[in-house]
Amino acid sequence: MMDTKLLLPRVHIQNHSDGGTSVPHWGYADRVVPCTNDAGSCAYLDVVYNAHDVGMYYTGIIWATIGGILIVWAVGRHFARSQPSGVQLPVDAGEGVKESRSAFERLHRAITAYARQYLLPDAARPIFGRVSRTQVLTLVVLTGYLTIFSFAGIVYAKWVTPVKKMPGVYNTRTSLGPWADRVGVIAYALTPLSVMLSSRESILSLVTGLPYQSFNFLHRWLGYIIFAQSGLHTIGWCVVELRLYQPQPSVGKEFIVQPYIIWGAVAMILLTLLLVLSTPWGIRATGYEFFRKAHYVLAMIYIGACWGHWHQLEAFLLPGLLVWFIDRGIRLVRTALLHYNFLPSGHMGFRAASTNITFFTDEINGDVVRLDFDHPHDAWDVGQHFYLMFPESSIWQSHPFTPLSSPVYGADSQRHSYIFRAKKGETRKIAALSARRTAHMASHTESHEGLMPDAKLSVVLTGPYGERTLQSLVPNSNILCIAGGTGITYVLPVLLSLASQPQSPNRHMSLVWVVRRRSDIDWVAPELAILKRKCPNLRTRIHIYVTRASEQVQHGHDSSVPAISEKRTANECEKEIEPSSNSTSSSASISSALSLHGVSKADLGLNHYQARPDLSKIVGEFVEGSVSGGTDVFASGPGEMISDLRRIVASVNKGGEVWKGVERWDVGLTCDDRLEW
Template identity: 70%
Template sequence: MSLSARHIQDFSTASQVEPHWGYADRIVPCTNDPGSCEYLDAVYHGHDLGMYYTGIIWATIGGVLLIWAIGRRFLRTHPAGVQLPYDGEGVDSKKSALQRLPLAASSFARRYLLPDASRAIFGRVTRTQVLTLIVLCGYLTIFTFVGIVYKKWVTPVKKMPGVYNTRTGLGPWSDRIGVIAYALTPLSIMLASRESILSLVTGLPYQSFNFLHRWLGYVIFLQSSLHTIGWCVIEIRLYQPQPSVAVEWIQQLYMIWGVVAMILLLLIVVLSTPWGIRLTGYEAFRKLHYVLAMVYIGACYGHWAELRVFLIPGLIVWFLDRAVRLARTALLHYNFLPSGHMGFASAPSKVTFFDDEINGHVVRLDFDHPHDAWAVGQHFYLTFPESSIWQSHPFTPLSLPIYGADTQRHSYIFRAKKGETRKIAELSAKRLSSTQETKSDAKLNVLLTGPYGEHTVQDLAPETNVLGIAGGTGIAYVLPVLLDIASRPQPRDRKISLIWVVRHRRDIDWVAPELAILKQRCKALRAGIHIYVTRAAEDASHDPTIPTVSEKHSKNACDTEIQVAGSSMSDSSSASVSSALSVHGVAKADLGVDHIHARPDLHAAVGEFVATTVRGATDVFASGPGGMISDLRSIVAGLNRGGDVWRGDERGNVKLTCDDRLEW
């Protein structure tokens, strides 16, 4: 079937067949006219080079990953638990040039590569990711054009005097770009895997590769389209006689599968656009994406089975990813049952429901489950079988893991706007009203898969200053980081702070116990908790006893340092905290934080935090709306000073770690 694609060759005249990996066998010696034989030489030479080039591409990818893994292992800039002396002016006095160089280089790169790239084209992604995409595309472009014989051959058509075929370098080039598209298929699947091999090697969370997965899909679609257009021009225009050649070509089985593959790839691309996702809904898009991708790979196999060396590994990676997910879920939930026997059981969670019809209800889940501790910053995928077993959503535990314990405490908060989370909120509210249970007694079954993601605090140097910035339910990502750091012995110069932006005072109810614990642990530290209430005027309109702040106070809210240790509460703050703590039964005196009724000036807040540090780098941990994350990327980038870091002042080394769940 595949040999019929080569219209020049005639097996009836074959004396020897020469195999070519990934391509149709060639008949040797060539018995055609000299022009046709020279064209076949160019075609097969170009294909053989293309197969070598795909090997070089994959060898380069493997080499980059190997170097990355070695660098992670042996080039750690901060030995864990080691605190270096400094000269009293924020400069580490005993760091060698070899230790300062990677710090200065990363600070310099962060200044220019951390901000968002063109949002209209790429969305909310950093320049680093776009630069990686550009380098990859440039690398692929080189191999697309190198080694092609760019020449024109006009050859006679057998048994048709006066009729000629026009053969050009378009044929070998179209084959080459199609081969590269096949070769990139396993990489695209690896970039989309949740049980990611790339994450194991690089240490980056799997969601960091979503951007490259999406745009590599666009690249594969472009390559496949050019491959298709090229051969359409050849078979419909350059080969003669027409239309008989074109009709014979399109009726072949391998071409029918090629058309099917292109249609499926077009559907995948269209449904992957923001417009397509809005049209189908995210969960429908995800399921369609899986099915269409698998059928597409099957159609590619039918189109050109000789390149199965790229298709079969892609399928293996996908099925391994699904199998490991199921295995991890099974292991997490295969425990002792109340009857004393071993079996599979979901985790019954206590539900706390926070009614907010305008902005979306907020649900808090609390439960204990026997398994090993996760790392702070990691997240779990939660499935609610009482709603649907086919959907799962990523949530970061608000609670801290307990290392060495048999049972772990899980606490989650999420806002229900639409889709599955809205169903869960409605189910929770219905259960509360129908059973007339108290908020602390309502139950909802949960299935866990995970943990996934990065270890946010594992490699922090002891002197690193930490600023947490959260918007709304993003506090679930930031608060555990601060709780974990505050629970350890701290250098006296280390600074820790939290900025949390909420709409209403009652939103503190979500995490009041954890805030109380953080305040208790931070009493002896240089720490501050700042809660910004952005809609205090609405609260005051419903409760006239709650005062609002002046315009001047609102503008200068970030200039007010609220120290947790020994802080006092205003009357309005006391009322709010009392209301918040009553839900969870925590005493009012356990929480001493003030509220600032204004939107924070993040540029001033982050800048002031860095400027008032005594020594060491600053790590900003953030989670919230996309606009806030974009602003923070630009702010943090502007605070990086590679020259100062090279001279030993690490206060010019400011990092940003974001929760990417909002981009999923």
Template identity: 70%
Template sequence: MADLKILTARQHIQNQSAASVVEPHWGYADRVVPCVNDAGSCNYLDIVYAAHDMGMYYTGIIWATIGGILILWAIGRHFLRAHPSGVALPEKSPEDVNKRRNAIQRFTTAVPTYARQYLLPDASRFIFGRVTRTQVLTLVTLVGYLTIWSFVGIGWGTWITPVKNSPGVYNTRSSIGPFADRVGVIAYALTPLSIMLSSRESILSLVTGLPYQSFNFLHRWLGYVIFLQSSIHTIGWCVVELRLYQPQPKVGLAWIKQLYMIWGVVAMILLLFLVVLSTPWGIRATGYEAFRKLHYVLAMVYIGACWGHWEQLKVFLIPGLVVWLIDRAVRLGRTALLHYNFLPSGHMGFRAAPADITFFKDEINGDVVRLDFDHPQDAWSVGQHFYIMFPEGSIWQSHPFTPLSLPVFGADTQKHSYIFRAKGGETRKIAELSAKRSARAADPQDSHEGLMGNARLSVVLQGPYGEQTMRDLASDSNILCIAGGTGITYVLPVLLDLASKPQNRDRKMSLVWVVRHRGDIDWVAPELAILKQKCRNLRAAMHIYVTRAAEDAHHEPAVPTVAEKAVDTPCSPTKEITPVAMAKSSASSVSVSSALSVHGVSKSELNLDHLQARPDLRLLVEEFVSSTVRGRTDVFASGPGGLISDLRSIVAGVNSGAGVWRGREGDVRLTCDDRLEW
């Protein structure tokens, strides 16, 4: 059984019986000192152990670099928040102070504007998908940094050494082995980072302020990098053990039968499965939920196989496991606390939230479901989303949804409103259940206990997660919101939040919403009514584009939508919006018709105006930016991937770092729903 021990392969050219000292090396096999082998073998061992020791130092440098960047990022965030101008100014005359402050402000604004000009558009979509050049630049920088540490500190050479008890047979020892070990060590060292990049309860988000989904791209591609490193490690040692060491096939067969090698083969097979299943093809073939569950299981078994392959590097595996377990525990804990409320019996316990269902039938594109419910909890921030699990469907699946309702800070109970389109899988199952319950609730003959005249569905929340879109919004920013389909849930809270506050007369605001059918407006009719009533800046700037008006003409009667049948009421823009007011606002009492510019449908007779109406996004953005009075422009967008990609290029084009530096306008920022990149 001695030949099955993990370290046998790294000790077989050392004479253990002649050892006077056993020299420990962190992360590697102990070395026998002095070396009593032939001169070539001893020189080779010098290179092997020196390269490994340097590699362990280099992994420390890699993690020190990552930690240093995060610390500087956190300090910079705190400093810039405390000093918006970016620099504490010395005491001088008011004129000098103002000049310097203006110069610093222009510089700190021009730099990110220049960056958006060149780094905001999508990179190669064929290779990377719909991600910005910023993310690809980050990946390229990381890969370049890792490549440097993969090669430096290795003594390159070749040594021909005799094989004991085999006259005329020689081994070829080279630096292929030390190099293969180096990339393998770095692959182990990157494992905790890969898990940190995938965590929903993200430590990286706490430090950087970036939402956890911003790291999904790096997590996926870092996995590809680890697979490449592991492949190089495997191929390198296969060349050494199956070709350069003699005699063959005796040496090769003895090597592959060792326990540490069996675990190494298992780890590579698992890593191959992880990579294949994480590709777009793999996700489509298995389905996202199946991919996600398989990914968790395979990743944990892979870490176990890595432990079995080389236990000495568990220093990198244990932190990865700890990060993953903390992430899962915090998720469960947050969900439990969010739903720990009073039960109907009067006792405290876990209780799902009962949501009222509004069902919108759409056989062609997929039915749409709206959920509304009140839940006792603290307010979330505009732009954040919740993961929702439907116990009546499956307790093993949850989906991210952005609430279109406005959170109210200080309130004991928050109103939640969500809309989603059923495509397949769990959402299709929930839509079918919603359709049945809606039909039963509408049937006066059906007195099923528990419906109480309304169709209801139990939901379990987890969150909130994501970016706080209003946190860094300037008071004089001009707001352009662009949404496609159910993406309206991401931009509506931004407008509702602005409508609930005192409004800047010079601030320009506009909403552009692209829908397939005229009836889709009814999804959010109460919220549109509130914006019409409360938001003075937005009254004449709500534009809805109906892209399939021809289908409406052939399949639907020419009758007004719920939103368009409403009756106007007086406007009181200073009244604060609350969840109660939102709940009481209905399309039958508040008009949105005069606030809507519906393209593709004539509003007078509801006859066809254009068969197809799609907005020219470039023209819309350029005209909006050029017509602003002052201040920067913030574009909020959510919708199909093509819409987001187009907007990235358009917003990059209207940014002008030179214009900002010269004191002119040209600072245009884009905030989009990154969850669409999943």
């Protein structure tokens, strides 16, 4: 009886006391048959219940479509990986090398190249931000699909029916009510999908191979769709109950005090808060960490309020809660397993890693911190990242960082190296703590031995997460890595890992790194030296661009900046940086900084340019100069650089040439745009 009372305002034209039979309708109130109302009211009830039943079928179709897409995707990935590689066939010098591949494989690669050409560049940036057209196309298809199901299967009509015992007073019944119910049902049905798109331990990533962060755009915009549907559902029923049903205001007053309506209002308020706090303005005003924690709490309370509003659709709400709690539980378990090691006492237990700190002062652009430590666990895959939590700063915050070091498969312990620039929030706190630790250790240096003890910092790891960049590489693909600032941590492990493997004689590899100061090279000096030793082909293919050398000299913050002398090159804006003959202190400063990692300045001998690189020219010349195979571009840096690379890489893809077998025009882009420099 309680359920009937709670549902009474929506089905008040049915008389449950007339002794009729209650016919259940899944997800809705039972219907009393036969209908004893007037003809118009009975016809209206037919439309209401039929529209609801059809809508429930549609929600099943929506989820069946999602499941079907995932199954096809998973099978396609498996089939694509099982295809054998082609055999190279020499052709005319102007065409490079063609590949002898099956028609299916050539068609697949040609379609992929065509898709990149048109779908890789950024979409309308003022509306969607820095996302590719592929993401926006997916959103458009999803929105169109949901729009069709929001309107289909509803009989649109109007019925004017008399109010019992009130001669001359009439209700206006329209299909607005059934339509408002339909969009509300779809909003409920999309709730688990929204939670899945936001999960770090993502089943979608397991099936598709896409990193969890690639679903953030759809999660955000699906939230906007749910907000719009919920708002239309609320407005629709407010119009029905507060305007079309008579007499007013008595019907409206009875409607607004019903418990399920109160819960609906609470859910709508919470959803509005979720929307406002997730906007760029809301995140800037409250801070990212507040947004993240508030988002979790408000989302869970919102689902609870939806349950109170219409618990008959709990089948859509319970999975959302379960997915969220499973995600959090797996995170805790993975963290515990990573840190379940031997304690100093000899017993097993939870133990945080202890990292060495190297601190790079930069008052203009923000200090940079390098962390190095060894930790016993299995190897991760190149391209993946860890979430790092620093207990000495806060146990409530963790941030994603990509290891600069390469994993060693089969080893008992893995070397972790990270670099990050302190901007604000937690990274600023960690940098300040690192600076204090470093200064404290320096003050206790044993001057008679000249030793510098390492500053220490505790860190707790969770992961690894993200894409596995090397799994999909074709053995003869050419590799172009482009990084800005601390984005070097994403691309350098790719080259370090490939340099340790047998190389195809035709493979070309190159690194382009853009930094603000010459001394920024010190961040990864040991890795660059290793790279040069392991892969001779890279000795003339590591290009470092220093963009603000003049700013350093002007502000006097970097005594290690060498003098700049111009060299005439094809690109007149490029100026090679050469050490000044009278900069003894500069050389000493550089050597001292690099000695922290056991590398001398003479080991590097790299090409330096003072200018921002012409990425279009760099990518074009690299692709033109390849002998065989396609090109994979790995990039990490500021949003503007990633946007430019999407446009540039799209422009060099030529599906027609790939279909003919000339694979140099099959150019892929894998980027990590979480970092800024």
